[in-house]
Amino acid sequence: MNERYYSLRSRLEALAWTVLFLTATAGGMAPFFLPRDKAEVVFAFALGGVLFLFLGMLLMRRAVTAPLARLAHGIKQMLEVGRLVKLPVTQANELGTVAAGFNRLAEQVEEQKQRLREHITELQRVNAELDRLANFKDDLLVTINHQLRTPLTALLEGLELLHDGAMGAVTPDQAALVGTMSENAVRLANLVEQVLDLSLLKSGRRLLTPQPADLGALLRRACETWQAAAEGRRVTLTCGELPAVYMDAEAIQEVLDHLLRNALRHAPMNSEVALRAEPQDGHVEIAVRDGGPGLSAEQLAKLFEPFTHLHTPDAPGSQGSGLGLAFCRQVVERHRGVISAQSQPQQGTTIRFTLPVASVRFLFEEACRAVHDDSEFQRGLYALLVAAPARPGPDAVALMRRAEALLKRNVHHGDRFVRLDDARLVITAVTDEPGLEAMLTRLRGALAREVPEVGVAGALYPHEGDQPDRLLDAACRRFAEHYAVTPHTTIPATLVGAGA
Amino acid sequence: MTDRKRILIGEDDPSILRMTRLRLQHEGFDVLEACDGQAVLDQAEAEPVIHLILLDIKMPKLNGYEVCRRLKAGPGTARIPVIVFSASETQLQHLANRCIEAGAADWIKKPFRTKDLLGKIHRALGEEGGIHG
Numbered sequence: 014m015n016e017r018y019y020s021l022r023s024r025l026e027a028l029a030w031t032v033l034f035l036t037a038t039a040g041g042m043a044p045f046f047l048p049r050d051k052a053e054v055v056f057a058f059a060l061g062g063v064l065f066l067f068l069g070m071l072l073m074r075r076a077v078t079a080p081l082a083r084l085a086h087g088i089k090q091m092l093e094v095g096r097l098v099k100l101p102v103t104q105a106n107e108l109g110t111v112a113a114g115f116n117r118l119a120e121q122v123e124e125q126k127q128r129l130r131e132h133i134t135e136l137q138r139v140n141a142e143l144d145r146l147a148n149f150k151d152d153l154l155v156t157i158n159h160q161l162r163t164p165l166t167a168l169l170e171g172l173e174l175l176h177d178g179a180m181g182a183v184t185p186d187q188a189a190l191v192g193t194m195s196e197n198a199v200r201l202a203n204l205v206e207q208v209l210d211l212s213l214l215k216s217g218r219r220l221l222t223p224q225p226a227d228l229g230a231l232l233r234r235a236c237e238t239w240q241a242a243a244e245g246r247r248v249t250l251t252c253g254e255l256p257a258v259y260m261d262a263e264a265i266q267e268v269l270d271h272l273l274r275n276a277l278r279h280a281p282m283n284s285e286v287a288l289r290a291e292p293q294d295g296h297v298e299i300a301v302r303d304g305g306p307g308l309s310a311e312q313l314a315k316l317f318e319p320f321t322h323l324h325t326p327d328a329p330g331s332q333g334s335g336l337g338l339a340f341c342r343q344v345v346e347r348h349r350g351v352i353s354a355q356s357q358p359q360q361g362t363t364i365r366f367t368l369p370v371a372s373v374r375f376l377f378e379e380a381c382r383a384v385h386d387d388s389e390f391q392r393g394l395y396a397l398l399v400a401a402p403a404r405p406g407p408d409a410v411a412l413m414r415r416a417e418a419l420l421k422r423n424v425h426h427g428d429r430f431v432r433l434d435d436a437r438l439v440i441t442a443v444t445d446e447p448g449l450e451a452m453l454t455r456l457r458g459a460l461a462r463e464v465p466e467v468g469v470a471g472a473l474y475p476h477e478g479d480q481p482d483r484l485l486d487a488a489c490r491r492f493a494e495h496y497a498v499t500p501h502t503t504i505p506a507t508l509v510g511a512g513a
Numbered sequence: 514m515t516d517r518k519r520i521l522i523g524e525d526d527p528s529i530l531r532m533t534r535l536r537l538q539h540e541g542f543d544v545l546e547a548c549d550g551q552a553v554l555d556q557a558e559a560e561p562v563i564h565l566i567l568l569d570i571k572m573p574k575l576n577g578y579e580v581c582r583r584l585k586a587g588p589g590t591a592r593i594p595v596i597v598f599s600a601s602e603t604q605l606q607h608l609a610n611r612c613i614e615a616g617a618a619d620w621i622k623k624p625f626r627t628k629d630l631l632g633k634i635h636r637a638l639g640e641e642g643g644i645h646g
Contacts, residue, residue, distance in 0.1 A: 159600075163526070166624035170532040173627075179539035 029066055036062040080108045087115060097123050151216030158209040165205060169198045207336040210267075211319065214343045221261040221347050223379075225371035228290065228297060229255045231262055235269040236288055245282045248273065252290035258297050259371040259379070264344045271337040272301040272364055279305030279362065295370055296350065302363040308356040316354050317342040341366070518564040518638060519543040523553035523580065524598065525572050529623075533567070536627040537634075550575025554583055557590045565638055567630075569598040569623075570605050570612070578608045578615070585616040594618040594637040598625070 036059045080103075087098040097119045100112040172195045174180060176188065183191065213219040229252055236250040269288075276286040284304035290297055308316070315321050319339040345352040345366045356362035369375050520542050524530040527548075534544045545560065547553040551574040557563060566584065570577035577597055584590040597620040599609035609620045618637040621630055 163624045164528070166626065167528040167532050170536065170627055174532070174535050174539060177539065179535055 029070055032062070032066060036066075076104070077108065080104065080112060084111060084115060087119070091119065091122070148216075151212055151218075154208065154212040155216060155218060158205050158212065161205045162202070162209070165198065165202045169195065169202060172198060204336075207340065211336050211340045211343065214340065214347075221264050221344070223259045223261045223348060225257045226260050226262045227255075228258045228260065228265075228299075228368065231266060231269070232288060232290055232299070235266065235273060239270075239273040239277065239286075243277055243286070246277060246280045247285045248277070248288065249285055250288045252288075253292075255290055255297055256292055257371045258368040259375060260348055260368050261344075265348075265368070268341045268344050268366070269299075269301075271341050275337060275364075276301050276303035276305070276362075279303050281305065292370065293367075295372065295375070296367040297370060298365055298367050300363055300365045302361060304361045307358045307360050308354070308362055309358060313354055313356055317352065338364075517541060517543045519545065519560070519562055520565045520567060520634070521545040521547060521553065521556055521560070521563050522567045523547045523550065523572060523577070524567070524569045525549060526569075529569075533627060533630070536631075540631060549573040550577065550580045553580050557584060557593065558587065563590075563593050565634060566593055566595045567598065567634075568595055568612075568617075570608050571600065576608065578612050581612045581617050582615045591616070596621065596630075596633055596637055598623050 039055065039059055080100075083100050087100055090096045090098045099119070100115055102109050102112045102116070104112075172191055175183065176191045176195065210219075214221075232250055232252055236248050240248040273286065273288070280286050280303045286304075287302045288299070289302075290299045292298075312321075317338050320335040321338065341364075342352050345368075348368055350367040350369065352364065352366040354362060354364045520537055522530060522533055522537075522544060524533065524546075525548050530546060530548065534546060537544050545556055545563070547556050550572045553566065553568065553572075554575065557566060568577045568580055572580070575583075577599075581595050581597065584593065584595060595612070595617040597609050597612045597617050599605045599620050600623045609617075613620060619633045621633055
C-alpha cells in the first residue's frame with residue numbers, strides 16, 4: 014500500500030517536474046526563436062503553466078502528503094510513546110477511510126489498555142488480600158501454639174508431681190490413671206511442638222542458615238544416637254568420603270531424626286534400618302530404608318502432605334503427628350534439595366533426599382540469590398564482590414554470566430564495573446590491591462549520588478597463587494568502614510578451589 | 514537452721530510459679546516467691562541467706578535483665594547465682610544473653626521441664642559452692 018503510493022507519488026512528481034522544466038525551458042528560449050509578439054504569448058503561457066503546476070503540487074501535498082504525515086506521526090506516537098493521537102478525518106476518499114480506521118483502532122487499543130489496567134488493579138488487590146490472609150493464618154498458628162505450650166507444660170509438671178507422690182501417696186489405681194493422663198499430655202505436647210516447628214518454618218519465622226558443613230559427621234552421630242534407641246533392630250550407615258554440603262546442620266539433624274524415628278517405628282524386630290549417603294552430580298543423596306510393611310501407592314502419593322498418618326497395626330500407640338515428613342520436605346526444599354519415597358507393600362520403604370554440594374559455583378549462585386532476594390537490593394546499591402584471578406578465565410566469565418542471569422542485570426564482562434550510572438548492583442571482580450582501590454574510588458563516586466543503602470555480598474573464585482579470601486575480607490572491611498555496612502554473605506575461604 | 518538450700522523464684526505466671534515451687538520443695542529446697550522484679554530485689558536484699566535466684570526475663574515493674582544487673586552490682590547479692598527464664602522471642606533471647614554477660618550463671622528457655630531446670634540448678638549451686646565455699 015505504502016510502496017505503491019510512494020512510487021505513484023514519485024512518478025507524478027517526476028512528470029510534473031519534467032513538464033515544468035520543459036515549459037520553463039520553452040518559455041525561456043521562446044524570445045530567441047520566435048518573433049517578439051509570439052514569444053511574449055508563449056512566455057506568458059509558460060509562466061502560467063509553471064504557476065499552475067506549482068499550485069497543483071501544493072494542492073497534492075495538502076491532499077495526500079499531509080494526512081499521511083499525520084498518520085505516520087500518530088503511529089510513531091502510539092508505538093514509541095504509547096500516546097494515542099486522534100487524526101482529523103477531513104476527506105471522503107481512501108485517506109479519510111485510513112484515518113478513520115486508525116482512530117477506531119486507537120480507541121480499541123485504549124479500551125483494551127484500560128481493561129488491562131483494571132484487571133491488574135484487581136489482581137493486585139486480591140493478591141494483597143491473600144498475602145494478608147496467609148500471614149494471619151501463620152500468625153494465628155504460631156500464637157496458638159505458643160499459648161498452648163505454657164499451660165500444657167504446667168499440666169505435665171502437675172501430673173508428674175502427682176505421680177512422684179509430691180502431693181502425698183497415691184494408690185496403684187490412681188497412679189495408673191495419672192500415667193495415662195501423662196501419656197496423653199505428652200502426645201499433645203509433641204503435636205504442639207511439631208505444628209509449631211512446621212508453622213515457624215513455613216511462615217519464615219525460623220530462618221535456615223545453611224553453611225558448608227560435614228555431612229558424614231552428622232550421619233555418624235545420628236546413626237549412633239538412634240542405634241541406642243533401636244531396641245532389637247540394627248541401624249547401619251554406609252557412606253564413603255563425602256564432600257562438604259551446604260546445610261543448616263541443626264535442621265538437617267531434625268530431618269534425620271524424623272526419618273530414623275519413623276523407620277524404627279515401622280521396622281520389625283531384628284530387621285535393619287539402613288542409612289546411606291552417596292555423592293552424585295552436584296549433590297549428595299541420603300537414603301533411609303526400613304524393612305517395614307511398606308506403603309500402598311495411595312499412601313505414597315500423599316506421604317509428604319501435612320497430617321498424613323501411616324497406620325501401622327503392628328505398632329499400636331506409637332503413631333506420629335503426621336507432620337514429620339511435611340517438616341522434612343520443607344527443610345529439604347529450602348536447601349534446594351528434593352525429597353521422595355519409594356515403597357511397595359511388604360517390601361519396606363526408602364526415603365531419599367538430596368543436599369547440594371558446597372561447590373564454589375553453588376555458593377556463588379547462593380550469594381547472587383541472597384543479593385537478589387534482599388529488600389535492600391530493591392532500594393539501594395549493592396556490591397557483589399567476586400575475588401577472581403587477575404585475568405578472568407572462561408570459568409570466571411561463566412560465573413559472571415550466571416550472576417547476570419540470576420540477577421537480571423547487565424554485567425559488563427571484562428570491565429570491573431557494571432553500568433554505574435543506573436546501577437543498583439555492582440558486581441566486581443576484586444583482582445588485587447590496586448583493583449580494590451580503583452573499585453572503591455569508583456564506588457565512592459557512584460555513592461555521591463542518591464544511593465540510600467549499600468549492601469555487600471562476597472563470593473570467592475578459586476585463584477592460583479594469590480589470596481582472594483584476604484582480598485575479599487579487605488574489601489568487605491573497607492566497605493564497612495566507608496559506608497557503615499556489613500557484608501551479607503561471605504563465602505568461607507576454606508571453599509576456595511572446592512571445584513566450581 | 515537446716516542445711517536446705519534456699520531458692521528465690523521471680524516469676525509472674527502463677528501456674529509456672531506454683532509448679533516450680535512444688536517441684537523444688539519436693540526435691541528438698543526451701544522456696545521463696547516473688548511475682549515482680551522489684552519484689553525480687555527487695556527480698557534478695559532483705560533475706561540473710563539465699564543460695565540461688567530463678568528469674569523470669571519478662572516481669573512487671575522491673576524486667577529480669579534489670580534485676581539481674583542490679584543484683585550483680587549489689588555487694589550483698591552479687592555472689593548469688595542467677596538462672597534466667599527466657600522465651601523463644603528474639604528480643605527476650607537477646608536480653609537473656611545480656612544477663613549472661615552481666616554475670617548470670619545460666620538460662621533456660623520457657624516453657625521448660627523442671628527436670629531440665631533441676632540439672633541447671635545443681636550445676637549452678639555446685640560451681641558456686643566450689644568457687645566461694
